[in-house]
Amino acid sequence: MAVYIHSSNCISPLGFTTKDNFQALLSGRSAIEKIFINDAIGTIYAGTINNQLFDAHFQSIDTHFNGSQIEKLLIAALYSVIKEHPVKPDSVLIFSTTKGNISALAANQLNDAFIPKTIHNINTYFGFKTEPVVISNACVSGVMALSIAKRLIESGAFSNAFVVAADELTPFVISGFQSFQAMSNEVCKPYDKNRNGINLGEAAAAVYVSDTFSANAITIAGEANINDANHISGPSRTGEGLVLSIEKALKEAQKTTTDIDYISAHGTATLYNDEMEAIAFNRMQLQNVPLNSLKAYYGHTLGASGLLESIVAIESLKTNTLVPSLGFKEQGTSQSINIITKQEQKLLKTILKTASGFGGSNSAIVLTKNK
Amino acid sequence: MYSVSKYIHIENGIIFENGKQIVDSNTTDFSEFIKQVYRNFEHIYPKFYKMDDLCKLAYIASELVLKDETEKDIALLFSNNEGSLDTDNKHQQSIQNSNAYFPSPAVFVYTLPNIAIGEVSIRHQLKSESAFFIASEYQTDYMHKYTEHLLRTNKAKKVLCGWVHCLNGAYKACFYLVETNGILEHNNQNIKQITK
Numbered sequence: 073m074a075v076y077i078h079s080s081n082c083i084s085p086l087g088f089t090t091k092d093n094f095q096a097l098l099s100g101r102s103a104i105e106k107i108f109i110n111d112a113i114g115t116i117y118a119g120t121i122n123n124q125l126f127d128a129h130f131q132s133i134d135t136h137f138n139g140s141q142i143e144k145l146l147i148a149a150l151y152s153v154i155k156e157h158p159v160k161p162d163s164v165l166i167f168s169t170t171k172g173n174i175s176a177l178a179a180n181q182l183n184d185a186f187i188p189k190t191i192h193n194i195n196t197y198f199g200f201k202t203e204p205v206v207i208s209n210a211c212v213s214g215v216m217a218l219s220i221a222k223r224l225i226e227s228g229a230f231s232n233a234f235v236v237a238a239d240e241l242t243p244f245v246i247s248g249f250q251s252f253q254a255m256s257n258e259v260c261k262p263y264d265k266n267r268n269g270i271n272l273g274e275a276a277a278a279v280y281v282s283d284t285f286s287a288n289a290i291t292i293a294g295e296a297n298i299n300d301a302n303h304i305s306g307p308s309r310t311g312e313g314l315v316l317s318i319e320k321a322l323k324e325a326q327k328t329t330t331d332i333d334y335i336s337a338h339g340t341a342t343l344y345n346d347e348m349e350a351i352a353f354n355r356m357q358l359q360n361v362p363l364n365s366l367k368a369y370y371g372h373t374l375g376a377s378g379l380l381e382s383i384v385a386i387e388s389l390k391t392n393t394l395v396p397s398l399g400f401k402e403q404g405t406s407q408s409i410n411i412i413t414k415q416e417q418k419l420l421k422t423i424l425k426t427a428s429g430f431g432g433s434n435s436a437i438v439l440t441k442n443k
Numbered sequence: 444m445y446s447v448s449k450y451i452h453i454e455n456g457i458i459f460e461n462g463k464q465i466v467d468s469n470t471t472d473f474s475e476f477i478k479q480v481y482r483n484f485e486h487i488y489p490k491f492y493k494m495d496d497l498c499k500l501a502y503i504a505s506e507l508v509l510k511d512e513t514e515k516d517i518a519l520l521f522s523n524n525e526g527s528l529d530t531d532n533k534h535q536q537s538i539q540n541s542n543a544y545f546p547s548p549a550v551f552v553y554t555l556p557n558i559a560i561g562e563v564s565i566r567h568q569l570k571s572e573s574a575f576f577i578a579s580e581y582q583t584d585y586m587h588k589y590t591e592h593l594l595r596t597n598k599a600k601k602v603l604c605g606w607v608h609c610l611n612g613a614y615k616a617c618f619y620l621v622e623t624n625g626i627l628e629h630n631n632q633n634i635k636q637i638t639k
Contacts, residue, residue, distance in 0.1 A: 112541040164585075170555060172526070177535040187526055188579040205585060206577040208526050209557040216574060220589070227592035229585050244531070247538045248551035296598070299519075299573050301564040305552045316570055320598075430552065431561030433573070 075222040076289035077279050077439070080383040081152045083145055084275040084370055085119045088129045089152070094387040097395050098415060102369050104259045104271045113246055117258060119273030119371035120241050121145075139193060140184065142173045142276075145238045146194045149276035153234060154198055157280045164230040165204040167191045168217035168237035169375040172208075175242045194236075202230065211338070211429025212297065213237065214277070214378025215437055219295035221281045232282035237379035241274040245374070252305075254342055262339030262365035262397060263346045263411050265404035270340045273371025277380040285442070290386050293422070293438045294325030300432035307345055307428055311352025314428055317436035318356050321424070325438035329357045332438075333420045334394060336385035338427045339365020340372055341399070345428060350405030358424075364412045368399035378427045378435065389420045389441055445591055446625025448601075450637045451507045453500065453616040460507060461626060473614050477503060486510070493549070494562060495530045497523075497609040501559035502566065504605055504616040509567050517569055517620075518599035519560050520586065522576035525610045526556045532611075559607060572599050581606045581617070581638040583631050590621050591629070606638050 081089060085103035086096035103119035130137075130144050133151050137144065146167075169187060176184035183189065191204045205224070207217045214237040221233040239245075249255050249272060256269035281292070298320065300313035308314075322328065335358060337349055346365075353359055366381050373380055388395055394416045403411075421440060428434045452459040456476045458466035466483075468476045477499050481491055484506060491502060501521060509517070530553040537546050552558060557575040564573065572593060576582065586604060593599045605618035617638040627633045 110541065112538065112544040171531075174531065177531060178539065182528070182532070185528060185531070186524065186579075187577045188524060192579070203578065203582055203585070205582070207574060208555070208577050209560075209573075209575050210555045220574060223592050223596075224585060224589060226596075227588040229588040243538060244535060244554075247544075247546040248534060248548070248554060251546040251551055252548045297572055297574065298570055299560065299564040301568050301570045304558050304561040304565070305548075313570060430555050431557040432564060433557060433561070 073226050073283055075225050075281060075283055075292045076285060077281050077292060077386065078286060078289050079153050079156045080279045080386065081149050082275065082277045082380055082383055083148045084380065085121050086369065088148065090383055090387065094384060097369055097384065102259060102398060103273060104368065104371055109243055109246055113243055113250065116246060117256060117271050118241055119271065121274055140173050142238055142240055143190060143193055145276035146236055147197060149238065149278040150198060150234060150236050153278045153280050159199050160232060161201050162231055163200060164202045164233045165195050165200050166217050166221050166233050166235045167204055167206045168213040168379055169208060170210060170213060170239050171245060174244045175240065177244065210431050210433050211374060212378060212427040212433040212435040213375040214380065215382060215425055215427045215435035216297050217379060218292060218382060218437055219297055219435060222292045222295060225281065225283050234278060234280055235379060236278040237376040238276035239274060239374040239376050241272055246272060256341060259399055260341035260368050261399040262341040262367050263404055263409065264400045265402040267341040267346060267404055269342055271367065271371035273373040275370060275373040275376040275380050277376055277383055279383060287443045289442060290389065291440045291442060293440045294321040295437040296320035297435045300434065302432055304432065305430055307348035311348045311355060313432060313434040314349065314352040314426060315355050317434045318426065321436040321438045327422055327438060331422045332358060332361050332424050334388060334423045335361050335363040336381050336423065336425045337363050337365050339367050341367055347405050350407045350409050353409050354407040359408060360410050362394050362410050362412045364395055364397035382425050385423055385425050386439065389423050389439060392417055392420050394418055445594055445621050445623060445629040447619045447627040447629050447633060448622050448625030449508050450619035451504050453504055473612060488566060495553035497527060497529055497556065497607060498553065498559045498562045500609050500614055500616050501605065501607045502562055504607065504618040505563045505603065508603060508618050508620050514600050515569055516571055516600040518572035518593050518602045519563060519569065520574055520576065520590065520602060521560055521605045521607055522578060522581065523606060523608045524579050526577050527554050529610045530554050583634045587631055587634055
């Protein structure tokens with residue numbers, strides 16, 4: 073049985089539709105700017121959704137809803153997708169997030185910080201009849217959620233799924249990454265010689281996935297999520313988990329490395345992550361395939377990133393357009409990889425999306441188009 | 444048809460293995476209890492002391508299931524209701540006050556529930572499929588189907604499923620291993636019983 077990705081939507085600082093987001097990337101816009109957070113954290117470079125613009129957008133969807141900000145992001149992301157594909161009795165809502173409504177903790181509202189509470193509200197809002205599925209697996213959550221959607225549909229548990237992913241920019245997460253000394257003090261530079269850490273961001277993204285063929289849909293041809301079993305906060309030096317994930321995803325898709333036309337990689341712009349990816353792609357003989365990271369456009373949107381970046385990759389696939397890897401100037405990994413530096417038209421048929429994260433997690437997914 | 448080959452239940456200082464009580468600690472206090480259990484293992488693993496409570500509980504539950512296991516292609520599917528809120532609270536306390544602001548990377552790293560999967564993967568060298576699910580209660584129906592799908596499609600040889608709950612001193616772990624041969628049929632009724 074094949075499983076297909078149909079329509080999508082993205083809520084990010086760069087736009088409130090998939091189309092607007094893709095256009096923003098093609099015009100080279102970055103969401104990353106200098107922003108003041110609070111006295112303890114100070115000023116950082118990050119991507120943040122403009123509240124006024126988002127509130128105006130949300131008013132066009134619902135003028136009465138007064139839930140949490142993350143619930144509004146989820147509703148906004150799902151709204152247009154559900155409008156196009158109404159919820160059926162056996163539809164399932166799959167939520168990818170790392171922290172959900174974590175800002176409730178700062179307000180001493182422990183009960184509101186439980187992720188099931190947030191997603192049950194959304195499940196009810198849109199009238200889902202099944203229990204939602206929540207994936208919280210660090211930075212690979214978004215790609216993993218797509219993979220799990222495919223498997224649950226293949227297993228017969230559901231015939232269709234709405235996958236939604238979101239994380240907010242919060243002092244909770246910023247303070248943690250600062251304590252790790254993982255934050256860049258400028259717009260991040262994935263894979264570049266002068267890269268010095270990540271930017272954080274925030275976004276929500278949604279897709280509709282089903283077992284129904286459509287010529288415009290994208291096929292999830294293969295996927296895998298293999299752990300490094302090496303370190304809880306650092307990537308494997310050998311890229312073992314990522315290599316195994318790519319190998320298994322390709323095998324399931326019945327593709328070889330020469331079939332891959334483009335890679336949407338993780339590229340957080342930390343020294344270790346980007347180096348690990350370069351090693352893994354070389355081990356897989358993928359070093360000549362055009363590759364980008366979107367982190368200098370959006371920052372790292374954590375649980376949203378894998379889905380947001382998959383949606384952008386699908387737009388690339390559909391329009392045969394390679395998006396430049398913003399922030400990259402000079403090869404900065406010990407083994408070379410083919411970073412996209414200028415926008416280009418190229419016939420794309422089969423693409424690879426990867427992600428890696430804390431806990432030694434890795435995910436890879438092979439996407440193909442049907443026409 | 445798949446089977447449950449081993450199952451573990453940990454709660455209130457008591458451990459059951461395949462329904463039989465194997466540990467009755469003289470304390471229900473989590474940190475005392477979990478240290479006692481750890482010290483009774485032959486396997487010495489100093490990293491254990493660095494872990495947060497959620498990881499310690501996942502470590503002990505997995506250790507009890509996997510101690511004599513030789514298979515390495517074991518998928519890990521852990522779940523709970525609170526994610527990493529137990530440690531999230533600790534991190535939040537360290538940043539709540541700008542006058543007493545001391546976030547620590549050693550705490551922050553545990554503000555992701557899938558770190559528990561990472562710890563168990565490292566301990567048992569499982570370069571395998573995994574996922575952390577969050578739900579208000581154990582989701583028998585889709586976990587059953589998802590587990591069997593992983594086995595049927597050869598994405599894993601065995602699957603270790605676990606409910607691992609740790610929040611504000613309360614704790615509970617229900618872990619079970621699914622494979623071709625075992626002692627209980629892998630069906631919704633048995634899973635409900637095991638994760639009760």
